[in-house]
Amino acid sequence: MNNFIKHLLLLPLVSLAAGLVSAEQVSIKPNQLRLNAQLRLVTEAINEGPLVLIVHGTLAHNGMEIIASLQELLADEELNSLAINLSLGIDDRHGAYDCAVPHQHQHQDASGEIAAWVDWLKAQGVEQILLTGHSRGGSQVAAYSQQADDAIIGQVLIAPMTWSPEYAAKTYQRSYQTSLLEQVKVANAQDKNDWMPAATSFIYCKDAPQVKAASFLSYYQPAQTLNTPDLILDGGLPTVLFAGSEDQVVKDLPQQMQTRQLANLEFIVVDGADHYFRDLYADELVEAMLELIESAGQ
Numbered sequence: 001m002n003n004f005i006k007h008l009l010l011l012p013l014v015s016l017a018a019g020l021v022s023a024e025q026v027s028i029k030p031n032q033l034r035l036n037a038q039l040r041l042v043t044e045a046i047n048e049g050p051l052v053l054i055v056h057g058t059l060a061h062n063g064m065e066i067i068a069s070l071q072e073l074l075a076d077e078e079l080n081s082l083a084i085n086l087s088l089g090i091d092d093r094h095g096a097y098d099c100a101v102p103h104q105h106q107h108q109d110a111s112g113e114i115a116a117w118v119d120w121l122k123a124q125g126v127e128q129i130l131l132t133g134h135s136r137g138g139s140q141v142a143a144y145s146q147q148a149d150d151a152i153i154g155q156v157l158i159a160p161m162t163w164s165p166e167y168a169a170k171t172y173q174r175s176y177q178t179s180l181l182e183q184v185k186v187a188n189a190q191d192k193n194d195w196m197p198a199a200t201s202f203i204y205c206k207d208a209p210q211v212k213a214a215s216f217l218s219y220y221q222p223a224q225t226l227n228t229p230d231l232i233l234d235g236g237l238p239t240v241l242f243a244g245s246e247d248q249v250v251k252d253l254p255q256q257m258q259t260r261q262l263a264n265l266e267f268i269v270v271d272g273a274d275h276y277f278r279d280l281y282a283d284e285l286v287e288a289m290l291e292l293i294e295s296a297g298q
Contacts, residue, residue: 021075026082027092030116034092037084037117038062040071046080047125050153050293053117054083055110057135058161059097059204061085066134066158066276073286079293084117086110086137099205102195106218107226110140118149130293131155131237132285135249135275138241139163142231143224145239153296154238156289159275160228162250168220176201184221187213229256232265238295240266240288244273244281 027036043049052074056067062083074081087093089105114131121129129151133141138160145155172180178201187196190213199207203219225231232239239262243253257267268288273281 026120028116028120030119033087033090035084035087035113035116036092036094037082038071039080039082040075041080042075042078043080045125046121047127049078049080050128050130050296051080051082051121051126052130052132052289053114053121054081055114055131055133055137055141056083056086057137059088060135060137061093061095061097063095065278066282069278069282070132070285073282074289077286077290079289082117082121084113086113086140099208102210102212103202103205103208103215104212106215107136107140107222108143108218108224110137111144114141114144115149118151122149122151127151128153128293128296130289130296132158132289133160134158136161139226139228139231142228142239145237146231146233148237152237154240154292156285156292157228157239157241158277158285159242159244159247159250159253161226162228162252162256163222163226167252172201172220176206180220183216187216187221192217227256229253229260232260232262234262234264236264238264238292240268240292242273242277242285242288243267243269244275244277245269245271246274249275 022041024039025036026039027034054067054070056062056064062085067083071081071083085093088097118129130153131141131145138157141155142157142160145152169180190196192214194213196211196213196216199209200211200216202208202211202216254269270281270284277285
């Protein structure tokens, strides 16, 4: 085991219908920041069988309802899973991001952190990893998957984010009564390591006290698109992309996907599901994961 790996907490084993399940918080420190994740095993060892790596959405965490539900359902199906917490620039971060905390994270940071967890899993002997991402996490998984490790057998993207400059400007104006273009000009006028000169509305945070200029630009003037449909490569990883018919967060996803005809892509609209695929809708997500894993073994 790499010397930067540290097991923080081992919870009692719990007997479930799926068999013996362990829940363990694990931590790694690939760089300056410690990263943590929730590991759920239904096997005696982590390297027995495939594993699903799960990435949460914007400013969220691995304990939110959809992530916890997926881990429980995967355990019921006797699949191991690792739900990671993206650091968002905070050492050993837990729980939802507090808007009052200075923002120095960037959208693209997730790719490096996903890669670090993949390396850790491989060091434990895991040979097959299925990636899963929700909302912005779906976009971040898709970005990572363009140069994914050979251990990655596929990806399931759940209500992944869409993005366009026009839509971003419109929603920013509606949410904060401020011009996004003007805020981008302010950010570009700063040194990228400097803070914005005043409180800045940022993602879900109105008037966040401190936002790095580089952070603002990474979410609102990205060097590469944040639009998930554009990140799925023809001939790339086997991909299942889910949209909810009642999703009010990424409303244009079904429309965009109508023009995406890729052999390695399956697009599924779940009738009645909202952005969070609550209750029985989550079963459909896990069913797709099982099918991807089964096809990888053929």
